[in-house]
Amino acid sequence: MSKIHFITDFVRKQEDFGGAAMTGEVYLDFIRSLYGDRLQIYTHRDQPPQPNKEDLFVFGNRSLYPEAYLNSFVDSKYIIFEHDHQYDKGRPGTNGRNPWMHNAEGIVPEEYKQQVDFYKNAKVVFVLTDFHKALFEKNNIKCNLENFKCSLFSKQDLELLRKINNNSKPTSRKMCVHNSKVWLKGTPQAVEFCKSNKLEFELLPESSSREEFLQNLSKYSTLVFFPLSPESCCRFVMESKMLGLNIITSLNYGASTSEWFTQSGNDLIDTVENLNYNHALPLIEKYLKQYAG
Numbered sequence: 001m002s003k004i005h006f007i008t009d010f011v012r013k014q015e016d017f018g019g020a021a022m023t024g025e026v027y028l029d030f031i032r033s034l035y036g037d038r039l040q041i042y043t044h045r046d047q048p049p050q051p052n053k054e055d056l057f058v059f060g061n062r063s064l065y066p067e068a069y070l071n072s073f074v075d076s077k078y079i080i081f082e083h084d085h086q087y088d089k090g091r092p093g094t095n096g097r098n099p100w101m102h103n104a105e106g107i108v109p110e111e112y113k114q115q116v117d118f119y120k121n122a123k124v125v126f127v128l129t130d131f132h133k134a135l136f137e138k139n140n141i142k143c144n145l146e147n148f149k150c151s152l153f154s155k156q157d158l159e160l161l162r163k164i165n166n167n168s169k170p171t172s173r174k175m176c177v178h179n180s181k182v183w184l185k186g187t188p189q190a191v192e193f194c195k196s197n198k199l200e201f202e203l204l205p206e207s208s209s210r211e212e213f214l215q216n217l218s219k220y221s222t223l224v225f226f227p228l229s230p231e232s233c234c235r236f237v238m239e240s241k242m243l244g245l246n247i248i249t250s251l252n253y254g255a256s257t258s259e260w261f262t263q264s265g266n267d268l269i270d271t272v273e274n275l276n277y278n279h280a281l282p283l284i285e286k287y288l289k290q291y292a293g
Contacts, residue, residue, distance in 0.1 A: 004031065004292050005049045006041045008060035019151055019235030020083040023128075024060050026152035027081060030281055031058065034288060051076040056292040062086065063097070067114055074121040077291045080143075081126050084232055087141050089114040098184065098229040099135060106230055108139050119143040124287045129254035132232040146287075148280040150258065150272055151235040158273050160211060161242045165265055168218040168243070172202065176220035176245070178236060179203035186226040193224055193248070214239065222246045227253055242269050 006028060010021070032039050042048055044064040049057070050072075057078035062070065063086060088108045090096025096114075099106035119125055125143045127133045133147045153161075177190045187203070194201040201224065207213040217223075223240045231253035238255055240247060244265045249256050260271050 001038065002292060003055045004035050004039045004058060004288070005055055006031065006039060006058045006060065007048060007062065007065070008042070009044050009062060009064045011041065011043055019233065020061060022157070022235060023083070023152045024081070026154050026276075027281075027284060028060070029154070030284060031288065034285065035292070038292075053077075056288070063095075067118070070115060070118045074117055078122055079124045079126070079287055079291070080119070080122045082132070082136075082232070083128070085135065085230065087113055087115055087119065087136075087139060099139065100228070100230055106135055106138065113139070113141075116141065123291055126284070128233040129258050131230070131254040131257045135230055146283055148283070149275045150255075150260065150280075151233045151238055152276050152280060153272060155273075155277075157210075158269055160214065161239065161269055162266060164211075164214050164218050165243050165269070168215065170221040170244075171219045172221070173200065174220070175199050175201035175248070176217065176223045176240075177201050177203050178223075178225055179206065184227060184229040186228045189226045189228070190224040193226065199224075214243065217245070218243045220245055222248060224248045226250050229253075231255065233258075238268075238272065241265075242272070 008024065048065070048069065051057070053076060057073055057076055059078060059080045061083055084097045085099055086097055088096045088099050089112055090098065090101065091112060094101060099108050102108055102112065120142045122143055124146050126146050126148060127136060128148050128151060130147065133145050136145055175194050177194065178185050178187055180187050191201065205216050207216055217240060223237070223245045225237060225247065226249060227234065233254035237247060237249065241261070241264045251257055255261060260268060263271055
């Protein structure tokens with residue numbers, strides 16, 4: 001019987017609350033629930049599997065794998081879970097994956113594109129939002145794109161969000177600013193916005209658990225967030241809206257340009273649950289069954 005090889009940079013650690021890590025955990029758990037012992041998982045620390053014609057290969061985040069290795073799979077069966085814009089290798093001295101580094105339209109010059117054949121020969125490339133999909137199309141990345149419409153959340157995480165949303169009320173009148181040292185998250189820009197508009201603000205306190213993180217976030221009524229990269233979705237903004245926060249932000253990334261962005265609180269939690277469990281996961285299962293049986 002054929003195997004399913006899941007290849008990714010990292011598998012989420014318990015203390016990792018990042019959007020890509022948490023979304024990846026949801027679809028990995030879903031694949032595991034369908035295939036059990038047929039699933040084999042590899043991170044960048046492992047000896048990677050080699051292509052063959054029988055098995056199905058599933059790629060998550062893959063920035064630590066050489067393009068030559070990825071291209072060796074073009075005659076095999078594989079699917080891609082895309083979290084950002086890995087077709088952009090970036091200008092020299094940059095990490096890439098940020099089409100805005102090239103121009104305001106997010107058009108990556110041909111000489112800075114990578115993995116083009118890898119995308120083209122994939123059975124499917126899953127993206128997170130309409131915005132994410134549109135940027136692929138704008139950059140003429142030829143592949144079979146399927147759109148989840150939002151980040152993925154486990155049932156347990158959605159229930160935790162419901163519980164906190166139902167039992168918490170804002171206690172701070174100050175603006176909340178993402179406390180991130182990652183320059184792409186735009187923390188200095190959000191701080192400058194608050195100062196320029198004479199708005200009191202606080203950096204979101206650090207937390208040691210998922211529940212503490214969401215509890216801290218729920219204490220605010222408004223989030224100020226100006227990302228400096230074309231976020232494929234932005235789980236942090238989704239979580240903020242699920243907890244009822246107003247969002248002062250730019251309309252140039254996945255979450256803020258999605259249809260569900262007008263919703264908040266339990267209405268948004270219900271919408272996300274429906275999109276995840278009646279659209280995204282069945283879509284994943286469709287392709288897995290087609291190519292892995």
